[in-house]
Structure formats: structure tokens, C-alpha cells
Amino acid sequence: MTFHQALAPAAALDLPQPYLLFLGDVTEKGYAKTAFGLRDWAADRCVGEYACPEATVSLGLDWLTPAEAAARGARAMVIGVANAGGVIHDSWIPHLTAALAAGLDLISGMHARLGDSPALKAAAQKHGRRLIDVRQPPAGIALATGRKRPGKRLLTVGTDCALGKKYTALALARALRERGLKADFRATGQTGIMIGGGGMPMDAVVADFEAGAAELLSPDAAPDHWDVIEGQGALLHPAYAAVSLGLLHGSQPDVIVACHEPGRLTMLGYPDYPVASLPEIIAVNLQMGRLTNPAIRCGGVSLNTSALDEAAALALLDSESQRLGLAVADPMRGGPQFERLVDACLAS
Amino acid sequence: MTFHQALAPAAALDLPQPYLLFLGDVTEKGYAKTAFGLRDWAADRCVGEYACPEATVSLGLDWLTPAEAAARGARAMVIGVANAGGVIHDSWIPHLTAALAAGLDLISGMHARLGDSPALKAAAQKHGRRLIDVRQPPAGIALATGRKRPGKRLLTVGTDCALGKKYTALALARALRERGLKADFRATGQTGIMIGGGGMPMDAVVADFEAGAAELLSPDAAPDHWDVIEGQGALLHPAYAAVSLGLLHGSQPDVIVACHEPGRLTMLGYPDYPVASLPEIIAVNLQMGRLTNPAIRCGGVSLNTSALDEAAALALLDSESQRLGLAVADPMRGGPQFERLVDACLAS
Incomplete structure (x- = not known):
């Protein structure tokens, strides 16, 4: 890969x-x-x-x-x-x-x-x-057109920053390719761009062009091609929601995967702001995403269980799957839970 | 004034x-x-x-x-x-x-x-x-803190661009001052900045700092002071929603006034995107605005009736007020409808 x-x-x-x-x-x-x-x-x-x-x-x-x-x-x-x-x-x-x-x-x-x-x-x-600034967006980004583009798109969204949106997108892109599907990882932050060797630094784009930058990041593709897009920020974050909404609108995702870190109670660096619940963050992303893709749906949930041991992690994935009625996996652990998440993302 | x-x-x-x-x-x-x-x-x-x-x-x-x-x-x-x-x-x-x-x-x-x-x-x-670019944001804008600031804030929001958010804010700021209240117009776009002689060009700010720029625009104030903030874009616009959401979160408005142009069916320059209804745009702004100000409420509606004659305009203002259960006025026409809108914005 x-x-x-x-x-x-x-x-x-x-x-x-x-x-x-x-x-x-x-x-x-x-x-x-x-x-x-x-x-x-x-x-x-x-x-x-x-x-x-x-x-x-x-x-x-x-x-x-x-x-x-x-x-x-x-x-x-x-x-x-x-x-x-x-x-x-x-x-x-x-x-x-x-x-x-x-x-x-x-x-x-x-x-x-x-x-x-x-x-x-x-x-x-x-x-x-050389001094290379990966966060420098390209010149000449156009305003978003809102035009629906051919090809399939998956966007990882989160309840906060720094809890697994990038890793989830990387793992899903890899899994889709391992299944023989056409899939590209689309990086939106500095690390992803360094890993992928290309992308769009979404948080450095001038706000008027935020959705347009997301359109540029995942251009027209074959109907059976998947762009797996790294999410940024969180739609219910007091500082970064503008980035998240522009990315959501411009990405026009067919599928979102909601990323969360169990046990994180308040937002990183914002102790007065509780982390939203998974049902809340899924609902608001689907609600706002419908504007540019009425067919948007949730493929499932990615939990960052790195703080738990294997048994506790697997038990949590299963109980959360039952509670939410969705596929729930930790992509870093893989396993049958992750295969079910990939299945759910591909189901139409 | x-x-x-x-x-x-x-x-x-x-x-x-x-x-x-x-x-x-x-x-x-x-x-x-x-x-x-x-x-x-x-x-x-x-x-x-x-x-x-x-x-x-x-x-x-x-x-x-x-x-x-x-x-x-x-x-x-x-x-x-x-x-x-x-x-x-x-x-x-x-x-x-x-x-x-x-x-x-x-x-x-x-x-x-x-x-x-x-x-x-x-x-x-x-x-x-001199060559003076009003749209150049100041250097050194910080990330939004999400900290609730003292003072009262009113933000005009819209169903689309270019339908009266700036005029409504200017008229409301003038009306509050005519009633002897402390009130400042806070400009967020090039025209408002040229009129007001200061402000923040919100659509030219780097997306990561969008909410932070809105916090800078309306700093701590006396508890009885009103900042009347010019809205930008629309929360349900395929290109500009990122600007609108950052402005909403950073402004922390106590009161929103929803602006609309009756008869505009699709968004300016986006013929495939219908203009949202007033109940929709009010609901989504209140929903998203609650993150940084749980006490946010809608003060009423501003209609741009410039395409109608006086009798048709007044009839529409009254019928819309009945339909929505809110104060509805055209600030450019003034009159008792506008005074009722000001009353509703000030009611607590």
C-alpha cells in the first residue's frame, strides 16, 4: 500500500x-x-x-x-x-x-x-x-460550487481534536485497498500530508475558501472510487468548528465515521467544554452534511481504546456497538470488529 | 450617530x-x-x-x-x-x-x-x-478560548448572502443608541468596515482562527453594553457556512435576528441550492450557537422588502409575524414593526 x-x-x-x-x-x-x-x-x-x-x-x-x-x-x-x-x-x-x-x-x-x-x-x-512549510495552502483555491461530484467519499469526524480521525482514515483507506477497491487517503492536516506526501492543510485556508479547498482535495473520480478523507476538529468545538463545517460541506461525504476517545470528558485544552456524546456528534454531522449530500449516512464508530487493555477494549467495542446500534471498532486493534465497520461503510 | x-x-x-x-x-x-x-x-x-x-x-x-x-x-x-x-x-x-x-x-x-x-x-x-486593503485581517489573531465574555451581544444571521444582515445590524445599533443604550456596531465585512471605520474582515481570516477573530471583534464590555455584530454568509450555505459558524461561536450572541429576502428562492449564484426557510435558519443558528452561549435566543426577523410597495410590505410583515410568532420588521422602513423588533431584542 x-x-x-x-x-x-x-x-x-x-x-x-x-x-x-x-x-x-x-x-x-x-x-x-x-x-x-x-x-x-x-x-x-x-x-x-x-x-x-x-x-x-x-x-x-x-x-x-x-x-x-x-x-x-x-x-x-x-x-x-x-x-x-x-x-x-x-x-x-x-x-x-x-x-x-x-x-x-x-x-x-x-x-x-x-x-x-x-x-x-x-x-x-x-x-x-530548504525550509518547507507543509501548512501553506496552494494559491488560487476557488469558492465552493456545491456541485455534487462523481465518486464515493468517506469523511472521519470527531467529538474532539487529536483522538483518531487521521488514523481511522488511514486504516480505512488501507482496508478498502486490501479488499481490492480503488481508494485514496486524502490528508487535511500536517501529519497526514507528511505521511501521504500530499493533501490540503484545511486549517490554514482562508475561511471564505474552506469548503472550496475541500472540493479541490477530493476531485471528480470514477463512480466506484473511494476518497477516504481525514477529518479536522469537531463540529461542536468552540474554536475549530468552522474548519470542520467547511470540510464537511466541501467533502460531500456519502459516509461518515465518528471518532471518539472513551474517557475523555472535556475537550483538549478546553476544560469548560464537555466532549459531545457520539449520538450528538453523529446527528449534527448528518444534519449539516445533508446540505451538500442528502444521501449522507453514518458507517459506524471508531474508538481510540489505546488507554485500555485488550479485554477491556473488546468488551467496550461490543457494548458500545449494542448501545449505539452501529458497527464500532478500534482500527488500531483491527479484528472482526474492524471488518464489520468496513462492511458497514461499504453497505449501500 | x-x-x-x-x-x-x-x-x-x-x-x-x-x-x-x-x-x-x-x-x-x-x-x-x-x-x-x-x-x-x-x-x-x-x-x-x-x-x-x-x-x-x-x-x-x-x-x-x-x-x-x-x-x-x-x-x-x-x-x-x-x-x-x-x-x-x-x-x-x-x-x-x-x-x-x-x-x-x-x-x-x-x-x-x-x-x-x-x-x-x-x-x-x-x-x-496609498493602497489600502480593508480585507486584510490584523496579525496575531489567537485561537478562540470559548470563555464567556461580559456584555450583551446581538448577531444578525441570514438565509443567504447579500440580503440585509449589515443594514439590519446598523439599524439596530442606531435604534439602541437612540434609546439611550450603550451600543456599538461591529463590522465583519468590507462595506461595514468602511462605514464603521473599523472591524474584522471575517471571510479573510484563516479558518483555524475564525472563532478567535470573532472573539477579538467584540471584547469584554460592561454588562449593559450591546455589541451589534454584522452577520456573514449563512449557516446553510454550501460555500460560506464555515465563516458563519466561526462568527456565531466566537460572537457568543445573546440574541440573533434572522434576515431574509422574501421571494428569493435560490441562493445568489447557487441556483441548485434553495434558500432555507426562516424557521430552519433560526433553529440551526440557535442549536449551533448554544455551544458558546446556552442562553442564546431569537429576537425576531428582519425582512428585506425593498422589492415590494409600502402596503404589500406592511401586510407581509404582519402576516409573517403571525405565522412565525416573532417580531418581524424591515429596518429600512422603520415604523412600529421595527420598534417591536427592538423591544423583542431587548426583552430578557
Whole structure:
């Protein structure tokens, strides 16, 4: 399986690989989701990890300095952090310039542009290296037309950020291809774009063009072709719902899969906002999605059970399936539950 | 009455006035809403109108060349067009450079930046004039916090674009001030910003920061102070719903007023999309708005009855009020219906 699918020319990326993964100063796994995503889905293209001394999160890869990574063949260091606001912290700069000095390009998915740092800009010029901002949308995105496009589309939606929408989309795209179907993973965030080698950074698009960007991401396709689109944010999130709604409208999904992390009671970084229930988030996505695709339906639920042991996880998947009357699986565990979820997504 | 209210420093604008209003090549009134808005709400600051020969829309102001307008005291020519995509057409360039040569600054609310045109950039430099892009959001907008802010907020929402959300907000802000209340008009689009002299160009903000921009637009205020916020787009619009939802969440309105144009059956520029009904658009705005303000309620309805004669308009306002069980008025007609709408917005 490969996720290196051609996108519309303006959105195509060609990133130097393999990578050294940089973890910044993160002390909470949720903020290192970019690095974990690359480790899990592009392991053959990651030579090791590196971080500031104050970081406490590890990927379990070999710890390498930039020079050591370059000696092992790395061509770029990826900033594997997704913090609130997408900020490049000052304390990272010496480590980033060290990577440039060691002969690595820098790849960033942060909102802040690498080239906006005079120190990085100077170091890149001095060492003849590239500063690559994955979060920079292509120029010339058009307004959404609302025109229904041929081809099948599946969108992962969530009750919050950082709970499995990307992994679920990756796993479903892989499963569809393993069944012999035509399917492409469509990345919408920095990690997905780094894994897939292309996509649309939906949260960096100007709001007026948000739905149009989603239309560009999954263009006309053969009637039996599936685009499996990585969801962003949550429709009931106080900061990110605009991104989620534009993506939903422009994606025109035939099928949504609702992603949730059992036990997460409040939204990450928003302790005053309870996480919506699965029935709520499914209902509101179907309700709002009907505007551009009246045939939208829910294929089932993806639970992130990484905090549970195997027995507890399987018991929860079964009880939630009974409670909701839907296929419920953890794509990272696979198994018959996941096959039933794939079946339910394909049922028409 | 003045709408020149101080905003957060980053959003403040100080535009050169009075204006000459430029109509481009428009042949449909809906695309000249910027010019009409300025004529109606900043008449004392508009010396006349000017357009390409192929334009067929007129504001009914004095037709003046840029040189004639400058002789009458104009300090800037405003591009009074709001076309799909916010594009500056090539055919306008000679007329825009003529204005610069005549000693006028240029003010634009288009998505395209004036300075991106080499011809305009060169002409502005040659003549020592300014190119002012009203649609450029301030730098450093933060993510939305979702924190409930003190002060009262009213947001106009709509069943489509270009049917009265801005005029309704302007009229309501004026009415509240005429009743001795503390009230500010908060502009969210290019015309409103030009009228009010400040605001936030919500459709030009990067999607991740859309709700945060709305929070910045209407900051903490006294408990008895009203921010009357200009709505954008429509929550059931296939292209612009992301803008509308971010604005709704960040505005945290206590009161919405739903705006509609009777007789408009399909969305402007989207003939395959029927305009939602008023009950639908009210219900979905209340539903989604509850996330950040559980006390949100509908104050009533604003109908754009400009296509009807006085008797037909008043009859429609009354029948719609009975049908919906809400205060229904046309703010441009005023009268007892409008006073009842203001009463209903203030009722708690």
C-alpha cells in the first residue's frame, strides 16, 4: 500500500525523506501527534527522534543528534509537534539550526512559517538547505460550487481534536485497498500530508475558501472510487468548528465515521467544554452534511481504546456497538470488529 | 450617530475620507452592495460615483471623474464591488490608476490585494498614494478560548448572502443608541468596515482562527453594553457556512435576528441550492450557537422588502409575524414593526 497519490497540481508536495523526528519541548503526548503519526504510518521513512532537553515525551525510536541522523541517511528533520496555535518556540531554534548545519532540510506543519524566523532563514541560506512549510495552502483555491461530484467519499469526524480521525482514515483507506477497491487517503492536516506526501492543510485556508479547498482535495473520480478523507476538529468545538463545517460541506461525504476517545470528558485544552456524546456528534454531522449530500449516512464508530487493555477494549467495542446500534471498532486493534465497520461503510 | 468606535488596536483602521465610489463593470445590483452600503450609511462622506463604461448599475450620485472628485475634496476612491471571489478585474486597472494619478488613495475590500497588481503598485509609488486593503485581517489573531465574555451581544444571521444582515445590524445599533443604550456596531465585512471605520474582515481570516477573530471583534464590555455584530454568509450555505459558524461561536450572541429576502428562492449564484426557510435558519443558528452561549435566543426577523410597495410590505410583515410568532420588521422602513423588533431584542 502507498498513500503517495497524485492530487491537484497546486496541492502536490514532494518531501525529502527519510526523516529525523523532532519533538520540541513537549511533555504531553497529545501535542506530539505529528511525530507519533509519522512513526506509526511512515516508520520505514523515520530514522530516529530528537528533542529539547526539557521534553519528556518519547517515540521509542533511536535517539539521534542531527549529525548522527544525517550519517544514517536522513534528509530532513520534521517538527513533530502540533501545539495550540502552531507556534515555533524560541527554545527550539538552536536545535533547528543545528539540523540545518548538519545538512538536513526542515519540514514544518506549524502555523508559523519557518522562514519568518531570521535565524532559521539565515542558517538555511548559509547551509544551502530548504525550509518547507507543509501548512501553506496552494494559491488560487476557488469558492465552493456545491456541485455534487462523481465518486464515493468517506469523511472521519470527531467529538474532539487529536483522538483518531487521521488514523481511522488511514486504516480505512488501507482496508478498502486490501479488499481490492480503488481508494485514496486524502490528508487535511500536517501529519497526514507528511505521511501521504500530499493533501490540503484545511486549517490554514482562508475561511471564505474552506469548503472550496475541500472540493479541490477530493476531485471528480470514477463512480466506484473511494476518497477516504481525514477529518479536522469537531463540529461542536468552540474554536475549530468552522474548519470542520467547511470540510464537511466541501467533502460531500456519502459516509461518515465518528471518532471518539472513551474517557475523555472535556475537550483538549478546553476544560469548560464537555466532549459531545457520539449520538450528538453523529446527528449534527448528518444534519449539516445533508446540505451538500442528502444521501449522507453514518458507517459506524471508531474508538481510540489505546488507554485500555485488550479485554477491556473488546468488551467496550461490543457494548458500545449494542448501545449505539452501529458497527464500532478500534482500527488500531483491527479484528472482526474492524471488518464489520468496513462492511458497514461499504453497505449501500 | 457615529459608528467610529475604537476596536482592539490591531483591528483599527483610519480611512481617508470623503470617498469617490467606483462601481467597476457591474451589471447586477447585488454585486455593488459595498457601494450601496456606503451611499446609504455614509452619504455625507461620498462625493460621487464612477465606473467602467460597461457598467449598468448606478447609485444615483453625481457622476464624477477622479479628477472632478478630487476637485470636490475626495481623498480616496473606494472599489464598491463585492463580486464572487473578490477579484479585481483587468478592465478596472486603467480607471484605478487614473484615480491614483488624480491624487486619490485607493481603498479595496476585495480578496485580491491592490499591491499585487504591478501596475497599481507602480502608479501608487509614482503618485505618492496609498493602497489600502480593508480585507486584510490584523496579525496575531489567537485561537478562540470559548470563555464567556461580559456584555450583551446581538448577531444578525441570514438565509443567504447579500440580503440585509449589515443594514439590519446598523439599524439596530442606531435604534439602541437612540434609546439611550450603550451600543456599538461591529463590522465583519468590507462595506461595514468602511462605514464603521473599523472591524474584522471575517471571510479573510484563516479558518483555524475564525472563532478567535470573532472573539477579538467584540471584547469584554460592561454588562449593559450591546455589541451589534454584522452577520456573514449563512449557516446553510454550501460555500460560506464555515465563516458563519466561526462568527456565531466566537460572537457568543445573546440574541440573533434572522434576515431574509422574501421571494428569493435560490441562493445568489447557487441556483441548485434553495434558500432555507426562516424557521430552519433560526433553529440551526440557535442549536449551533448554544455551544458558546446556552442562553442564546431569537429576537425576531428582519425582512428585506425593498422589492415590494409600502402596503404589500406592511401586510407581509404582519402576516409573517403571525405565522412565525416573532417580531418581524424591515429596518429600512422603520415604523412600529421595527420598534417591536427592538423591544423583542431587548426583552430578557
